[in-house]
Amino acid sequence: MTHPPFRFGPALLFCPADRLDRFAKAAQRADAVILDLEDAVAPDAKHAARLALVESALDPERVIVRVNPASTPQFADDLAALRATDYRTVMLAKVEDTADLVDLEEFEVLALCETARGVLAAEAVAELSNVSGLMWGAEDLVASLGGSSSRHADGRYRDVATHARSRVLLAAGANGIAAIDAVHLDLGDTAGLAAEAQDAAALGFAATACVHPAQVPIVRDAYRPSxxxxxxxxxxxxxxxxxxxxxxxxxxxxxxxxxxxxxxxxxxxxx
Incomplete structure:
Protein backbone atom coordinates (compact mmCIF):
# COMPACT_ATOMS: atom_id res chain seq x y z
CA MET A 1 0.00 0.00 0.00
CA THR A 2 1.30 3.46 -0.95
CA HIS A 3 0.98 6.27 1.57
CA PRO A 4 1.57 9.99 0.94
CA PRO A 5 5.19 10.87 1.69
CA PHE A 6 5.88 12.84 4.85
CA ARG A 7 7.48 16.00 3.42
CA PHE A 8 7.92 18.13 6.53
CA GLY A 9 11.05 18.84 8.52
CA PRO A 10 11.48 17.84 12.17
CA ALA A 11 10.06 20.91 13.96
CA LEU A 12 6.27 21.35 13.66
CA LEU A 13 4.85 24.40 15.43
CA PHE A 14 1.29 24.69 16.73
CA CYS A 15 -0.43 28.02 16.19
CA PRO A 16 -3.97 28.91 17.37
CA ALA A 17 -6.16 29.18 14.30
CA ASP A 18 -7.94 32.24 15.66
CA ARG A 19 -4.67 34.21 15.61
CA LEU A 20 -4.33 35.12 11.94
CA ASP A 21 -1.69 37.68 12.88
CA ARG A 22 0.62 34.85 13.97
CA PHE A 23 0.20 32.51 11.01
CA ALA A 24 2.95 33.81 8.74
CA LYS A 25 5.51 34.21 11.50
CA ALA A 26 4.84 30.70 12.82
CA ALA A 27 5.19 29.24 9.34
CA GLN A 28 8.41 31.17 8.81
CA ARG A 29 10.00 30.00 12.06
CA ALA A 30 9.18 26.28 11.84
CA ASP A 31 9.46 23.52 9.27
CA ALA A 32 5.67 23.43 9.14
CA VAL A 33 2.91 25.21 11.02
CA ILE A 34 -0.05 23.37 12.56
CA LEU A 35 -3.02 25.73 12.45
CA ASP A 36 -5.02 24.49 15.41
CA LEU A 37 -8.82 24.57 15.35
CA GLU A 38 -9.04 22.26 18.38
CA ASP A 39 -7.56 22.70 21.85
CA ALA A 40 -5.87 26.06 21.20
CA VAL A 41 -9.19 27.73 20.36
CA ALA A 42 -11.94 28.44 22.89
CA PRO A 43 -15.44 27.21 21.95
CA ASP A 44 -16.73 30.73 21.39
CA ALA A 45 -13.81 31.51 19.06
CA LYS A 46 -14.16 28.48 16.76
CA HIS A 47 -16.15 30.36 14.11
CA ALA A 48 -13.63 33.20 14.03
CA ALA A 49 -10.82 30.66 13.73
CA ARG A 50 -12.44 29.07 10.69
CA LEU A 51 -12.86 32.49 9.07
CA ALA A 52 -9.17 33.21 9.73
CA LEU A 53 -8.23 29.87 8.20
CA VAL A 54 -10.16 30.67 5.01
CA GLU A 55 -8.69 34.17 4.86
CA SER A 56 -5.08 32.97 5.20
CA ALA A 57 -2.80 32.36 2.23
CA LEU A 58 0.19 30.35 3.41
CA ASP A 59 2.14 27.85 1.32
CA PRO A 60 -0.02 24.68 1.48
CA GLU A 61 3.12 22.56 1.39
CA ARG A 62 4.08 23.85 4.82
CA VAL A 63 0.68 23.88 6.52
CA ILE A 64 -1.12 21.26 8.61
CA VAL A 65 -4.60 22.00 9.94
CA ARG A 66 -5.66 20.31 13.17
CA VAL A 67 -9.39 19.76 13.15
CA ASN A 68 -11.68 18.80 16.00
CA PRO A 69 -12.44 15.11 16.61
CA ALA A 70 -14.77 13.39 14.17
CA SER A 71 -17.18 12.67 17.01
CA THR A 72 -17.77 16.36 17.76
CA PRO A 73 -20.27 18.82 16.22
CA GLN A 74 -17.35 21.10 15.25
CA PHE A 75 -15.87 18.55 12.84
CA ALA A 76 -18.25 19.20 9.94
CA ASP A 77 -17.78 22.97 10.20
CA ASP A 78 -14.00 22.52 10.29
CA LEU A 79 -14.11 20.48 7.08
CA ALA A 80 -16.33 23.02 5.36
CA ALA A 81 -13.79 25.74 6.16
CA LEU A 82 -10.89 23.53 5.13
CA ARG A 83 -12.46 22.79 1.75
CA ALA A 84 -12.60 26.54 1.10
CA THR A 85 -8.77 26.69 1.32
CA ASP A 86 -5.86 25.15 -0.56
CA TYR A 87 -4.70 23.31 2.56
CA ARG A 88 -4.88 19.55 2.13
CA THR A 89 -2.96 18.14 5.11
CA VAL A 90 -5.11 17.45 8.15
CA MET A 91 -4.20 16.48 11.69
CA LEU A 92 -7.26 14.74 13.08
CA ALA A 93 -7.51 15.09 16.85
CA LYS A 94 -8.38 12.17 19.13
CA VAL A 95 -8.62 9.47 16.49
CA GLU A 96 -10.12 6.34 18.03
CA ASP A 97 -11.15 4.22 15.04
CA THR A 98 -10.63 4.00 11.30
CA ALA A 99 -14.23 5.16 10.88
CA ASP A 100 -13.15 8.58 12.16
CA LEU A 101 -11.35 9.16 8.84
CA VAL A 102 -14.24 8.30 6.51
CA ASP A 103 -14.88 11.95 5.60
CA LEU A 104 -11.18 12.70 5.02
CA GLU A 105 -10.47 10.62 1.92
CA GLU A 106 -9.57 13.73 -0.12
CA PHE A 107 -6.95 14.82 2.43
CA GLU A 108 -3.55 13.66 3.59
CA VAL A 109 -4.03 12.79 7.27
CA LEU A 110 -1.79 12.88 10.31
CA ALA A 111 -3.73 10.86 12.86
CA LEU A 112 -3.41 11.96 16.47
CA CYS A 113 -3.66 8.85 18.67
CA GLU A 114 -3.96 10.49 22.06
CA THR A 115 -6.54 8.50 24.03
CA ALA A 116 -6.54 4.94 25.29
CA ARG A 117 -8.79 3.87 22.40
CA GLY A 118 -6.68 5.83 19.95
CA VAL A 119 -3.42 4.19 20.98
CA LEU A 120 -5.01 0.75 20.69
CA ALA A 121 -6.32 1.66 17.22
CA ALA A 122 -2.97 2.99 15.97
CA GLU A 123 -2.09 -0.14 13.99
CA ALA A 124 -5.38 -0.16 12.05
CA VAL A 125 -5.32 3.60 11.44
CA ALA A 126 -1.76 3.44 10.12
CA GLU A 127 -2.88 1.05 7.38
CA LEU A 128 -5.23 3.59 5.75
CA SER A 129 -3.88 4.74 2.41
CA ASN A 130 -4.28 8.50 2.99
CA VAL A 131 -2.52 8.48 6.36
CA SER A 132 1.05 9.78 6.14
CA GLY A 133 1.83 9.86 9.84
CA LEU A 134 0.79 9.16 13.41
CA MET A 135 1.28 11.42 16.41
CA TRP A 136 0.72 10.57 20.04
CA GLY A 137 -0.18 12.82 22.96
CA ALA A 138 0.53 12.24 26.63
CA GLU A 139 -1.88 14.59 28.37
CA ASP A 140 -5.10 13.53 26.64
CA LEU A 141 -4.00 9.91 27.01
CA VAL A 142 -3.69 10.18 30.78
CA ALA A 143 -6.95 12.13 30.98
CA SER A 144 -8.71 9.35 29.04
CA LEU A 145 -7.50 6.90 31.68
CA GLY A 146 -8.79 9.02 34.55
CA GLY A 147 -5.25 9.95 35.55
CA SER A 148 -3.82 13.30 36.54
CA SER A 149 -0.16 13.36 35.47
CA SER A 150 1.80 11.95 32.54
CA ARG A 151 5.20 12.55 34.14
CA HIS A 152 7.09 11.82 37.34
CA ALA A 153 8.36 14.69 39.48
CA ASP A 154 11.75 14.53 37.74
CA GLY A 155 10.13 15.03 34.32
CA ARG A 156 10.31 11.44 33.09
CA TYR A 157 7.22 10.02 31.43
CA ARG A 158 5.25 7.49 33.42
CA ASP A 159 5.22 3.95 32.04
CA VAL A 160 1.85 4.13 30.31
CA ALA A 161 2.95 7.22 28.36
CA THR A 162 6.19 5.51 27.35
CA HIS A 163 4.21 2.47 26.22
CA ALA A 164 1.86 4.62 24.12
CA ARG A 165 4.80 6.45 22.54
CA SER A 166 6.42 3.15 21.58
CA ARG A 167 3.21 1.62 20.27
CA VAL A 168 2.46 4.58 18.01
CA LEU A 169 6.05 4.59 16.74
CA LEU A 170 5.88 0.86 15.99
CA ALA A 171 2.53 1.19 14.21
CA ALA A 172 3.91 3.97 12.03
CA GLY A 173 7.14 2.16 11.28
CA ALA A 174 5.38 -1.09 10.41
CA ASN A 175 3.40 0.75 7.75
CA GLY A 176 6.18 2.91 6.37
CA ILE A 177 4.74 6.21 7.56
CA ALA A 178 6.03 8.97 9.83
CA ALA A 179 5.80 9.10 13.60
CA ILE A 180 5.55 12.49 15.32
CA ASP A 181 6.59 12.87 18.95
CA ALA A 182 4.41 14.66 21.50
CA VAL A 183 4.78 18.25 22.64
CA HIS A 184 6.92 19.19 25.64
CA LEU A 185 4.74 21.52 27.71
CA ASP A 186 7.36 22.71 30.22
CA LEU A 187 8.68 25.69 28.26
CA GLY A 188 11.50 26.31 30.72
CA ASP A 189 12.81 22.74 30.52
CA THR A 190 14.97 23.16 27.44
CA ALA A 191 17.31 20.39 28.51
CA GLY A 192 14.42 17.98 28.85
CA LEU A 193 13.07 18.92 25.44
CA ALA A 194 16.50 18.46 23.86
CA ALA A 195 16.92 15.05 25.45
CA GLU A 196 13.48 13.88 24.34
CA ALA A 197 13.99 15.15 20.79
CA GLN A 198 17.41 13.48 20.59
CA ASP A 199 15.82 10.24 21.76
CA ALA A 200 13.03 10.64 19.21
CA ALA A 201 15.49 11.14 16.38
CA ALA A 202 17.56 8.15 17.46
CA LEU A 203 14.46 5.94 17.54
CA GLY A 204 13.19 6.97 14.11
CA PHE A 205 10.58 9.64 14.80
CA ALA A 206 10.28 11.98 11.82
CA ALA A 207 9.36 15.09 13.80
CA THR A 208 8.53 16.59 17.17
CA ALA A 209 5.64 18.99 17.71
CA CYS A 210 6.37 22.34 19.38
CA VAL A 211 4.09 24.70 21.31
CA HIS A 212 6.40 27.75 21.31
CA PRO A 213 8.75 29.19 18.66
CA ALA A 214 11.68 28.98 21.10
CA GLN A 215 11.40 25.19 20.99
CA VAL A 216 11.96 25.01 17.22
CA PRO A 217 15.76 25.47 17.14
CA ILE A 218 16.15 23.03 20.03
CA VAL A 219 14.25 20.35 18.13
CA ARG A 220 16.13 21.05 14.90
CA ASP A 221 19.48 20.75 16.66
CA ALA A 222 18.39 17.50 18.30
CA TYR A 223 17.44 15.91 14.98
CA ARG A 224 20.63 17.08 13.30
CA PRO A 225 23.36 14.40 13.64
CA SER A 226 26.57 15.47 15.35
Missing part, protein backbone atom coordinates in the same frame (compact mmCIF):
# COMPACT_ATOMS: atom_id res chain seq x y z
CA UNK A 227 29.57 15.96 13.04
CA UNK A 228 31.23 12.84 14.47
CA UNK A 229 28.11 10.72 14.01
CA UNK A 230 27.61 11.98 10.47
CA UNK A 231 31.25 11.33 9.60
CA UNK A 232 30.95 7.78 10.95
CA UNK A 233 27.81 7.16 8.89
CA UNK A 234 29.38 8.39 5.67
CA UNK A 235 32.58 6.48 6.30
CA UNK A 236 30.86 3.20 7.08
CA UNK A 237 28.68 3.51 3.98
CA UNK A 238 31.77 4.16 1.88
CA UNK A 239 33.51 1.16 3.46
CA UNK A 240 30.52 -1.03 2.64
CA UNK A 241 31.00 -0.50 -1.09
CA UNK A 242 32.36 -3.80 -2.30
CA UNK A 243 32.66 -5.22 1.22
CA UNK A 244 31.19 -8.63 2.13
CA UNK A 245 27.77 -8.83 3.78
CA UNK A 246 29.30 -8.56 7.24
CA UNK A 247 32.58 -6.75 7.87
CA UNK A 248 34.59 -5.15 10.65
CA UNK A 249 34.82 -1.37 10.84
CA UNK A 250 36.71 0.57 13.51
CA UNK A 251 36.45 -2.21 16.02
CA UNK A 252 32.77 -2.98 15.45
CA UNK A 253 30.79 -5.41 13.34
CA UNK A 254 28.78 -3.95 10.47
CA UNK A 255 25.87 -5.74 8.85
CA UNK A 256 22.73 -4.72 6.95
CA UNK A 257 20.84 -3.23 9.94
CA UNK A 258 23.84 -1.08 10.87
CA UNK A 259 24.07 0.18 7.29
CA UNK A 260 20.39 1.09 7.30
CA UNK A 261 20.96 3.08 10.49
CA UNK A 262 23.86 4.89 8.80
CA UNK A 263 21.63 5.68 5.83
CA UNK A 264 19.02 7.12 8.19
CA UNK A 265 21.62 9.44 9.74
CA UNK A 266 22.63 10.75 6.31
CA UNK A 267 18.98 11.25 5.31
CA UNK A 268 18.40 13.46 8.35
CA UNK A 269 21.00 15.88 7.04
CA UNK A 270 19.34 16.04 3.62
CA UNK A 271 15.88 16.92 4.97
Missing amino acids: PDRLAWARDVLAAADGAPGVFAFRGGMVDAPVLRQAEAIVRRVRR
Whole structure:
Protein backbone atom coordinates (compact mmCIF):
# COMPACT_ATOMS: atom_id res chain seq x y z
CA MET A 1 0.00 0.00 0.00
CA THR A 2 1.30 3.46 -0.95
CA HIS A 3 0.98 6.27 1.57
CA PRO A 4 1.57 9.99 0.94
CA PRO A 5 5.19 10.87 1.69
CA PHE A 6 5.88 12.84 4.85
CA ARG A 7 7.48 16.00 3.42
CA PHE A 8 7.92 18.13 6.53
CA GLY A 9 11.05 18.84 8.52
CA PRO A 10 11.48 17.84 12.17
CA ALA A 11 10.06 20.91 13.96
CA LEU A 12 6.27 21.35 13.66
CA LEU A 13 4.85 24.40 15.43
CA PHE A 14 1.29 24.69 16.73
CA CYS A 15 -0.43 28.02 16.19
CA PRO A 16 -3.97 28.91 17.37
CA ALA A 17 -6.16 29.18 14.30
CA ASP A 18 -7.94 32.24 15.66
CA ARG A 19 -4.67 34.21 15.61
CA LEU A 20 -4.33 35.12 11.94
CA ASP A 21 -1.69 37.68 12.88
CA ARG A 22 0.62 34.85 13.97
CA PHE A 23 0.20 32.51 11.01
CA ALA A 24 2.95 33.81 8.74
CA LYS A 25 5.51 34.21 11.50
CA ALA A 26 4.84 30.70 12.82
CA ALA A 27 5.19 29.24 9.34
CA GLN A 28 8.41 31.17 8.81
CA ARG A 29 10.00 30.00 12.06
CA ALA A 30 9.18 26.28 11.84
CA ASP A 31 9.46 23.52 9.27
CA ALA A 32 5.67 23.43 9.14
CA VAL A 33 2.91 25.21 11.02
CA ILE A 34 -0.05 23.37 12.56
CA LEU A 35 -3.02 25.73 12.45
CA ASP A 36 -5.02 24.49 15.41
CA LEU A 37 -8.82 24.57 15.35
CA GLU A 38 -9.04 22.26 18.38
CA ASP A 39 -7.56 22.70 21.85
CA ALA A 40 -5.87 26.06 21.20
CA VAL A 41 -9.19 27.73 20.36
CA ALA A 42 -11.94 28.44 22.89
CA PRO A 43 -15.44 27.21 21.95
CA ASP A 44 -16.73 30.73 21.39
CA ALA A 45 -13.81 31.51 19.06
CA LYS A 46 -14.16 28.48 16.76
CA HIS A 47 -16.15 30.36 14.11
CA ALA A 48 -13.63 33.20 14.03
CA ALA A 49 -10.82 30.66 13.73
CA ARG A 50 -12.44 29.07 10.69
CA LEU A 51 -12.86 32.49 9.07
CA ALA A 52 -9.17 33.21 9.73
CA LEU A 53 -8.23 29.87 8.20
CA VAL A 54 -10.16 30.67 5.01
CA GLU A 55 -8.69 34.17 4.86
CA SER A 56 -5.08 32.97 5.20
CA ALA A 57 -2.80 32.36 2.23
CA LEU A 58 0.19 30.35 3.41
CA ASP A 59 2.14 27.85 1.32
CA PRO A 60 -0.02 24.68 1.48
CA GLU A 61 3.12 22.56 1.39
CA ARG A 62 4.08 23.85 4.82
CA VAL A 63 0.68 23.88 6.52
CA ILE A 64 -1.12 21.26 8.61
CA VAL A 65 -4.60 22.00 9.94
CA ARG A 66 -5.66 20.31 13.17
CA VAL A 67 -9.39 19.76 13.15
CA ASN A 68 -11.68 18.80 16.00
CA PRO A 69 -12.44 15.11 16.61
CA ALA A 70 -14.77 13.39 14.17
CA SER A 71 -17.18 12.67 17.01
CA THR A 72 -17.77 16.36 17.76
CA PRO A 73 -20.27 18.82 16.22
CA GLN A 74 -17.35 21.10 15.25
CA PHE A 75 -15.87 18.55 12.84
CA ALA A 76 -18.25 19.20 9.94
CA ASP A 77 -17.78 22.97 10.20
CA ASP A 78 -14.00 22.52 10.29
CA LEU A 79 -14.11 20.48 7.08
CA ALA A 80 -16.33 23.02 5.36
CA ALA A 81 -13.79 25.74 6.16
CA LEU A 82 -10.89 23.53 5.13
CA ARG A 83 -12.46 22.79 1.75
CA ALA A 84 -12.60 26.54 1.10
CA THR A 85 -8.77 26.69 1.32
CA ASP A 86 -5.86 25.15 -0.56
CA TYR A 87 -4.70 23.31 2.56
CA ARG A 88 -4.88 19.55 2.13
CA THR A 89 -2.96 18.14 5.11
CA VAL A 90 -5.11 17.45 8.15
CA MET A 91 -4.20 16.48 11.69
CA LEU A 92 -7.26 14.74 13.08
CA ALA A 93 -7.51 15.09 16.85
CA LYS A 94 -8.38 12.17 19.13
CA VAL A 95 -8.62 9.47 16.49
CA GLU A 96 -10.12 6.34 18.03
CA ASP A 97 -11.15 4.22 15.04
CA THR A 98 -10.63 4.00 11.30
CA ALA A 99 -14.23 5.16 10.88
CA ASP A 100 -13.15 8.58 12.16
CA LEU A 101 -11.35 9.16 8.84
CA VAL A 102 -14.24 8.30 6.51
CA ASP A 103 -14.88 11.95 5.60
CA LEU A 104 -11.18 12.70 5.02
CA GLU A 105 -10.47 10.62 1.92
CA GLU A 106 -9.57 13.73 -0.12
CA PHE A 107 -6.95 14.82 2.43
CA GLU A 108 -3.55 13.66 3.59
CA VAL A 109 -4.03 12.79 7.27
CA LEU A 110 -1.79 12.88 10.31
CA ALA A 111 -3.73 10.86 12.86
CA LEU A 112 -3.41 11.96 16.47
CA CYS A 113 -3.66 8.85 18.67
CA GLU A 114 -3.96 10.49 22.06
CA THR A 115 -6.54 8.50 24.03
CA ALA A 116 -6.54 4.94 25.29
CA ARG A 117 -8.79 3.87 22.40
CA GLY A 118 -6.68 5.83 19.95
CA VAL A 119 -3.42 4.19 20.98
CA LEU A 120 -5.01 0.75 20.69
CA ALA A 121 -6.32 1.66 17.22
CA ALA A 122 -2.97 2.99 15.97
CA GLU A 123 -2.09 -0.14 13.99
CA ALA A 124 -5.38 -0.16 12.05
CA VAL A 125 -5.32 3.60 11.44
CA ALA A 126 -1.76 3.44 10.12
CA GLU A 127 -2.88 1.05 7.38
CA LEU A 128 -5.23 3.59 5.75
CA SER A 129 -3.88 4.74 2.41
CA ASN A 130 -4.28 8.50 2.99
CA VAL A 131 -2.52 8.48 6.36
CA SER A 132 1.05 9.78 6.14
CA GLY A 133 1.83 9.86 9.84
CA LEU A 134 0.79 9.16 13.41
CA MET A 135 1.28 11.42 16.41
CA TRP A 136 0.72 10.57 20.04
CA GLY A 137 -0.18 12.82 22.96
CA ALA A 138 0.53 12.24 26.63
CA GLU A 139 -1.88 14.59 28.37
CA ASP A 140 -5.10 13.53 26.64
CA LEU A 141 -4.00 9.91 27.01
CA VAL A 142 -3.69 10.18 30.78
CA ALA A 143 -6.95 12.13 30.98
CA SER A 144 -8.71 9.35 29.04
CA LEU A 145 -7.50 6.90 31.68
CA GLY A 146 -8.79 9.02 34.55
CA GLY A 147 -5.25 9.95 35.55
CA SER A 148 -3.82 13.30 36.54
CA SER A 149 -0.16 13.36 35.47
CA SER A 150 1.80 11.95 32.54
CA ARG A 151 5.20 12.55 34.14
CA HIS A 152 7.09 11.82 37.34
CA ALA A 153 8.36 14.69 39.48
CA ASP A 154 11.75 14.53 37.74
CA GLY A 155 10.13 15.03 34.32
CA ARG A 156 10.31 11.44 33.09
CA TYR A 157 7.22 10.02 31.43
CA ARG A 158 5.25 7.49 33.42
CA ASP A 159 5.22 3.95 32.04
CA VAL A 160 1.85 4.13 30.31
CA ALA A 161 2.95 7.22 28.36
CA THR A 162 6.19 5.51 27.35
CA HIS A 163 4.21 2.47 26.22
CA ALA A 164 1.86 4.62 24.12
CA ARG A 165 4.80 6.45 22.54
CA SER A 166 6.42 3.15 21.58
CA ARG A 167 3.21 1.62 20.27
CA VAL A 168 2.46 4.58 18.01
CA LEU A 169 6.05 4.59 16.74
CA LEU A 170 5.88 0.86 15.99
CA ALA A 171 2.53 1.19 14.21
CA ALA A 172 3.91 3.97 12.03
CA GLY A 173 7.14 2.16 11.28
CA ALA A 174 5.38 -1.09 10.41
CA ASN A 175 3.40 0.75 7.75
CA GLY A 176 6.18 2.91 6.37
CA ILE A 177 4.74 6.21 7.56
CA ALA A 178 6.03 8.97 9.83
CA ALA A 179 5.80 9.10 13.60
CA ILE A 180 5.55 12.49 15.32
CA ASP A 181 6.59 12.87 18.95
CA ALA A 182 4.41 14.66 21.50
CA VAL A 183 4.78 18.25 22.64
CA HIS A 184 6.92 19.19 25.64
CA LEU A 185 4.74 21.52 27.71
CA ASP A 186 7.36 22.71 30.22
CA LEU A 187 8.68 25.69 28.26
CA GLY A 188 11.50 26.31 30.72
CA ASP A 189 12.81 22.74 30.52
CA THR A 190 14.97 23.16 27.44
CA ALA A 191 17.31 20.39 28.51
CA GLY A 192 14.42 17.98 28.85
CA LEU A 193 13.07 18.92 25.44
CA ALA A 194 16.50 18.46 23.86
CA ALA A 195 16.92 15.05 25.45
CA GLU A 196 13.48 13.88 24.34
CA ALA A 197 13.99 15.15 20.79
CA GLN A 198 17.41 13.48 20.59
CA ASP A 199 15.82 10.24 21.76
CA ALA A 200 13.03 10.64 19.21
CA ALA A 201 15.49 11.14 16.38
CA ALA A 202 17.56 8.15 17.46
CA LEU A 203 14.46 5.94 17.54
CA GLY A 204 13.19 6.97 14.11
CA PHE A 205 10.58 9.64 14.80
CA ALA A 206 10.28 11.98 11.82
CA ALA A 207 9.36 15.09 13.80
CA THR A 208 8.53 16.59 17.17
CA ALA A 209 5.64 18.99 17.71
CA CYS A 210 6.37 22.34 19.38
CA VAL A 211 4.09 24.70 21.31
CA HIS A 212 6.40 27.75 21.31
CA PRO A 213 8.75 29.19 18.66
CA ALA A 214 11.68 28.98 21.10
CA GLN A 215 11.40 25.19 20.99
CA VAL A 216 11.96 25.01 17.22
CA PRO A 217 15.76 25.47 17.14
CA ILE A 218 16.15 23.03 20.03
CA VAL A 219 14.25 20.35 18.13
CA ARG A 220 16.13 21.05 14.90
CA ASP A 221 19.48 20.75 16.66
CA ALA A 222 18.39 17.50 18.30
CA TYR A 223 17.44 15.91 14.98
CA ARG A 224 20.63 17.08 13.30
CA PRO A 225 23.36 14.40 13.64
CA SER A 226 26.57 15.47 15.35
CA PRO A 227 29.57 15.96 13.04
CA ASP A 228 31.23 12.84 14.47
CA ARG A 229 28.11 10.72 14.01
CA LEU A 230 27.61 11.98 10.47
CA ALA A 231 31.25 11.33 9.60
CA TRP A 232 30.95 7.78 10.95
CA ALA A 233 27.81 7.16 8.89
CA ARG A 234 29.38 8.39 5.67
CA ASP A 235 32.58 6.48 6.30
CA VAL A 236 30.86 3.20 7.08
CA LEU A 237 28.68 3.51 3.98
CA ALA A 238 31.77 4.16 1.88
CA ALA A 239 33.51 1.16 3.46
CA ALA A 240 30.52 -1.03 2.64
CA ASP A 241 31.00 -0.50 -1.09
CA GLY A 242 32.36 -3.80 -2.30
CA ALA A 243 32.66 -5.22 1.22
CA PRO A 244 31.19 -8.63 2.13
CA GLY A 245 27.77 -8.83 3.78
CA VAL A 246 29.30 -8.56 7.24
CA PHE A 247 32.58 -6.75 7.87
CA ALA A 248 34.59 -5.15 10.65
CA PHE A 249 34.82 -1.37 10.84
CA ARG A 250 36.71 0.57 13.51
CA GLY A 251 36.45 -2.21 16.02
CA GLY A 252 32.77 -2.98 15.45
CA MET A 253 30.79 -5.41 13.34
CA VAL A 254 28.78 -3.95 10.47
CA ASP A 255 25.87 -5.74 8.85
CA ALA A 256 22.73 -4.72 6.95
CA PRO A 257 20.84 -3.23 9.94
CA VAL A 258 23.84 -1.08 10.87
CA LEU A 259 24.07 0.18 7.29
CA ARG A 260 20.39 1.09 7.30
CA GLN A 261 20.96 3.08 10.49
CA ALA A 262 23.86 4.89 8.80
CA GLU A 263 21.63 5.68 5.83
CA ALA A 264 19.02 7.12 8.19
CA ILE A 265 21.62 9.44 9.74
CA VAL A 266 22.63 10.75 6.31
CA ARG A 267 18.98 11.25 5.31
CA ARG A 268 18.40 13.46 8.35
CA VAL A 269 21.00 15.88 7.04
CA ARG A 270 19.34 16.04 3.62
CA ARG A 271 15.88 16.92 4.97
